[in-house]
Structure formats: structure tokens, C-alpha cells
Amino acid sequence: xxxxxxxxxxxxxxxxxxxxxxxxxxxxxxxxxxxxxxxxxxxxxxxxxxxxxxxxxxxxxxxxxxxxxxxxxxxxxxxxxxxxxxxxxxxxxxxxxxxxxxxxxxxxxxxxxxxxxxxxxxxxxxxxxxxxxxxxxxxxxxxxxxxxxxxxxxxxxxxxxxxxxxxxxxxxxxxxxxxxxxxxxxxxxxxxxxxxxxxxxxxxxxxxxxxxxxxxxxxxxxxxxxxxxxxxxxxxxxxxxxxxxxxxxxxxxxxxxxxxxxxxxxxxxxxxxxxxxxxxxxxxxxxxxxxxxxxxxxxxxxxxxxxxxxxxxxxxxxxxxxxxxxxxxxxxxxxxxxxxxxxxxxxxxxxxxxxxxxxxxxxxxxxxxxxxxxxxxxxxxxxxxxxxxxxxxxxxxxxxxxxxxxxxxxxxxxxxxxxxxxxxxxxxxxxxxxx
Numbered sequence: 001x002x003x004x005x006x007x008x009x010x011x012x013x014x015x016x017x018x019x020x021x022x023x024x025x026x027x028x029x030x031x032x033x034x035x036x037x038x039x040x041x042x043x044x045x046x047x048x049x050x051x052x053x054x055x056x057x058x059x060x061x062x063x064x065x066x067x068x069x070x071x072x073x074x075x076x077x078x079x080x081x082x083x084x085x086x087x088x089x090x091x092x093x094x095x096x097x098x099x100x101x102x103x104x105x106x107x108x109x110x111x112x113x114x115x116x117x118x119x120x121x122x123x124x125x126x127x128x129x130x131x132x133x134x135x136x137x138x139x140x141x142x143x144x145x146x147x148x149x150x151x152x153x154x155x156x157x158x159x160x161x162x163x164x165x166x167x168x169x170x171x172x173x174x175x176x177x178x179x180x181x182x183x184x185x186x187x188x189x190x191x192x193x194x195x196x197x198x199x200x201x202x203x204x205x206x207x208x209x210x211x212x213x214x215x216x217x218x219x220x221x222x223x224x225x226x227x228x229x230x231x232x233x234x235x236x237x238x239x240x241x242x243x244x245x246x247x248x249x250x251x252x253x254x255x256x257x258x259x260x261x262x263x264x265x266x267x268x269x270x271x272x273x274x275x276x277x278x279x280x281x282x283x284x285x286x287x288x289x290x291x292x293x294x295x296x297x298x299x300x301x302x303x304x305x306x307x308x309x310x311x312x313x314x315x316x317x318x319x320x321x322x323x324x325x326x327x328x329x330x331x332x333x334x335x336x337x338x339x340x341x342x343x344x345x346x347x348x349x350x351x352x353x354x355x356x357x358x359x360x361x362x363x364x365x366x367x368x369x370x371x372x373x374x375x376x377x378x379x380x381x382x383x384x385x386x387x388x389x390x391x392x393x394x395x396x397x398x399x400x401x402x403x404x405x406x407x408x409x410x411x412x413x414x415x416x417x418x419x420x421x422x423x424x425x426x427x428x429x430x431x432x433x434x435x
Contacts, residue, residue, distance in 0.1 A: 001039070003315045006308030009035040010351040013299070017346055024346040028295035032302035041306055052301020053294055056164045058254045060293040064286050065257035066155035069242075070110065071282040072264050075226040078235045082107050087124060094134055094203055098196030101125050101139050102188050105146035114147050114382070114389035116222075122396035133203055138195050140397040141408040142188065144390065145415055148379030149184040152177060154253060157289065158340075158378055161349035162371040164296045166357050171246065171253045173371045176428045178247070183422035184379070187415045223281065228268045238264060292346070299350055312355045320359070328360035329373045329429040333420045336377030337413065341384045349374065360433075369429040376420045379412040 013031045016022040022030070036045050073079070083104060090100035104124060109117040121143045129139050154160055154170040163170040228235070242260045246253065269275050303309045324331065332353075339348050357370040382390060383405050394404050424431050 002306065002308050002311035005035055005039050005306070006303065006312040006355075007315075009303070009308065010312075010355070014343060014347040014351050017344055024344070025292055025295050028292070028299045028346070028350065032299045036302045036306060039306060041302075044305065045302070048301045048305030049298045050301070051305065052299070053297035055167050056293050056297040056300070058252065059160055059164050059170055060290045062170060062254040062257055063155055063160050063293060064290040065254065065261045067286050067289060068279065068282060069257055069261040069264060070155065071285070072261065072268060072278060073235055073239060074116075075223050075278060075281070076228040076231060076235055076264075076268050078232060078239065079107055079110075080227075080229075081232065083120075083124065090128065093196075094132055094199035095193065095196030097125070097128050097132065097134065098138060098142065098192045098199060099189060102142045102146055102192035105143040106150060106185060106188070109147045109150040110153070114151070114387075115392055117147050118143060118389060118393040118396055122393070126397065132199075134199050136397040136399055137403060137407045138199070140393055140399060140404055141411060142192050142195075144382050144393060144404075144408060145188045145191070145379055145411060146185075148382045148412060149181055149188065149415065149419070151378045151382065152181055152375050158345055158349065158375045158381075159371075160289075160293060161296070161345055162353060162374050164293050165300055165349045165353050166367040166371050167300070168368045168371055169253070171249065172368050173375070175247055175249070176426075177372055177375070177423065179426055180419045180423035180428055184415050184419040187418040191411050191414075226269075226274075226278065226281075231268055234267060235264065296350055300354065303354060309354050309358050312358070325360070325363035326365070326433045327431065328356065328363060328365050329369050329433070330420070330424065330431050332356055332360070332370055333373040333376040333416075333423070333429070336374050337380040337416055338377075340377045340381035344384075345381065364433040365430065369433075372423065373420075373429045376416055376423070379415045380409070383409055383412055 009031060012035075013027050016027045016031065017024050033045065033049075036048070041048070086100045086104045086107075090096040101121065105117060105121050108120050122139070125139055126136065128134075129136050150156060152159055152174070154163070154174045159170055159173050162168075163173055238260060242256060245251065245256050250256070251259075265275055265278070269278055336348070339352060343352075353370065353374050356374075357365075357367050360370055361367065381387065384390070390404075391401065394401050397404075423429055
């Protein structure tokens with residue numbers, strides 16, 4: 001009975017959000033409650049939901065303040081010098097333009113917001129591609145590949161979803177994955193270099209006149225009144241200290257971002273009204289993401305509290321060959337590519353991953369290792385037709401969605417494989433687990 005209820009609940013949830021009958025936020029709340037009631041868990045629903053929410057509270061807080069912190073850094077203009085330097089260096093060389101596109105996208109996508117990254121990068125780079133005659137497909141491909149790797153940060157979304165689905169600390173997922181992500185970044189830069197060499201051979205090197213191009217006013221901030229150019233060194237030092245503290249594990253992730261956000265707000269915007277304006281400007285992004293995490297607490301709380309996830313994993317034990325069990329981490333890394341392409345992140349992380357993880361636990365693969373493996377497929381995920389921001393990218397680049405997929409998919413798979421093999425080589429998650 002529990003097995004049937006569990007699979008029916010997951011399938012119903014996935015169907016409702018993939019057909020857009022309900023938003024993920026509403027489906028995460030209502031679907032598990034209805035199935036718990038149907039299963040006769042009337043008296044236990046409240047405690048199960050509260051337990052699930054309480055376990056995910058630190059993740060929700062971390063996301064809230066991480067999004068606000070990076071929003072403040074962008075508003076204040078911290079990344080403006082890097083953007084201007086990249087634009088100044090690329091000039092008219094297709095090779096530099098290609099590599100510069102990847103570098104710019106990697107910098108801008110640090111905030112985890114795909115739509116913002118696409119708008120900024122396309123606005124900065126598309127005129128150069130047009131003047132040189134370079135293919136905008138290269139630009140769009142490099143931008144989305146960079147976004148796919150940087151989407152693996154805890155504030156990007158997938159890592160937080162994996163952490164909340166498996167009740168593990170986001171920093172325990174992210175920090176060990178940083179070296180593997182670095183290999184993904186190197187793969188993107190290598191792809192950019194290869195395309196740049198090819199375009200240089202096709203077009204030649206055309207040094208555009210740069211005397212009449214003023215880069216001094218270019219900014220990634222959408223709020224001119226919020227820029228704080230005189231505080232760039234302070235903001236840079238604060239962000240560097242935050243990253244060092246994050247990697248060193250000085251304090252829990254939510255606490256680090258709360259402290260850093262508070263310091264950044266006081267120094268950059270000492271006026272109370274300015275502080276209110278900055279929070280209001282990014283409230284919609286914060287609410288959308290943190291609300292989803294708390295709603296996921298209800299879903300995972302009921303899924304585990306009722307025993308559904310355990311019953312589902314036992315049914316998988318009876319179906320999947322026992323020889324596959326010790327390899328579940330690498331299997332999860334591989335299937336995360338097609339799974340997150342054909343279904344949303346919410347459906348995969350809240351519907352599929354808990355079942356795979358519980359199954360893998362019988363063979364000694366820990367939840368945190370499964371969580372790390374599950375985020376490997378993110379560069380492929382962003383090419384899914386289920387990702388709304390990708391439509392914005394192809395519209396800004398002036399290319400067809402299908403052309404974009406055909407051009408980029410092979411490189412996205414390559415980047416995912418680079419990350420996976422690096423993670424396996426570094427022991428971030430195991431190829432084989434022996435009890």
C-alpha cells in the first residue's frame with residue numbers, strides 16, 4: 001500500500017507541474033497532504049510536516065540571504081570592473097571574443113539568476129558578434145554552458161533542492177564539488193578557445209576601433225542609483241572573505257550569508273530607506289526560491305514520515321539488479337542528464353532523487369554522495385524546453401531554440417562528463433561502494 005501511495009504521489013506531483021496544472025510551490029504542499037490523508041495518516045500529518053520544514057529551515061535561510069547578498073554586490077557594481085576589462089580586452093579578435101564570452105558569463109552567473117546573466121551577457125557581447133560576423137549560436141552556447149556549471153552553487157537552486165530533498169547540508173554538497181566544477185570551467189574555456197580559433201581562421205582578425213568605445217559606464221547593475229564604485233575594494237574583500245569562510249566551514253552557511261549580507265547592507269546603504277529599496281527590489285526572487293524550499297519540507301516530511309520512500313526503495317531493490325547497487329552514485333550522475341532534461345528540477349530532486357538515495361543507502365552510498373552526483377547534469381538541464389529562461393536567451397541572441405539545442409547539447413554532455421570524471425577521480429562521490 002505504501003509503495004503504491006508513494007509512486008502515485010510522485011507521479012501525480014510530476015504530472016501536475018510538468019503539465020503546468022499547478023505551480024511547484026502549490027503542488028509540493030497540497031499533493032503530499034492529500035495522499036497522506038488518503039493513506040490514513042490523519043493524526044501524524046502535522047508533526048511530519050513540521051519536522052520536514054524544520055529540517056529545511058537552514059537551507060531556506062541560506063538561500064534567502066545568499067540571493068540578497070549577491071544581488072547587493074551586483075547592484076553596488078562589484079562585478080563592473082571585471083566586465084569592463086573583459087570587453088576592453090576582446091576588441092576585434094574572434095578568439096578573444098569567444099573566450100571573453102565564457103569568462104563574462106562565468107562572472108555574471110555567480111548570482112545564480114539565469115535570466116539576469118543572459119540579459120547582461122547578450123547586451124554586452126552580441127554587438128561584437130554582429131560586427132565581426134561571428135555566429136550568435138557560439139555566444140548563446142558558451143553563456144548557457146557557463147550558467148549550467150555556476151548553477152551548481154548552493155544559491156543557484158539544484159544544490160539547495162538536493163540538500164532539502166535528502167536533508168543534508170548544502171555546504172557538504174557544494175564545497176567538495178568545487179574542484180570538479182573547476183574542471184567543468186576549464187572544459188568551457190577550452191570549447192570557447194576552439195571555437196574562437198575556428199572563427200578567427202574563418203573571419204580573420206579584425207581589430208575594431210576602440211577609441212570611440214567608452215567602457216567606463218558599462219555596468220551589470222540594473223539600478224544606477226544603487227552603484228557604489230568607491231566601495232568596490234571593500235565589497236571585493238568582503239566577498240573573498242565570505243568564500244574563504246564558506247570553503248573553510250568557519251560557520252554554517254546560513255549564518256555566513258546573514259553576517260555578510262548585514263555588513264554589506266550597512267556599509268553600502270546606511271540609509272534605512274535605501275536598505276528597504278534594495279530588499280524590495282529583490283523580494284520576488286527571494287520569495288520564489290525560499291518559499292519553494294519550505295514547501296519542499298512538507299513534501300519530503302510526509303514522503304519519509306509515512307514510510308513511503310522506504311517502501312519505494314525496497315520495491316526498487318526487488319527490480320534493479322543487485323550488481324547495480326554499489327554503482328548508484330555514478331548511475332545517478334549519468335541519469336541526471338536525461339532526467340533533468342525531460343523533467344523539471346523540482347520533479348527530479350523531490351520526486352526521483354529521494355527514492356534513488358534510499359535505494360543506494362542499502363549499498364553504502366551516503367545521501368550526501370548521492371546529492372553531489374545528482375547535480376552533475378545541470379549543464380544539460382538548462383537546454384531543456386522546460387526551462388523558461390532559455391527561451392529568453394535564444395530570443396536575445398536571435399536564434400532558433402532547436403538550433404541552440406543541436407549546437408550546444410554535445411558540449412553540455414561533454415562538460416557534465418568532465419565534472420563527473422573529475423569528481424570520481426577526486427573521490428567526491430564513489431564509482432563503487434563496498435560495505
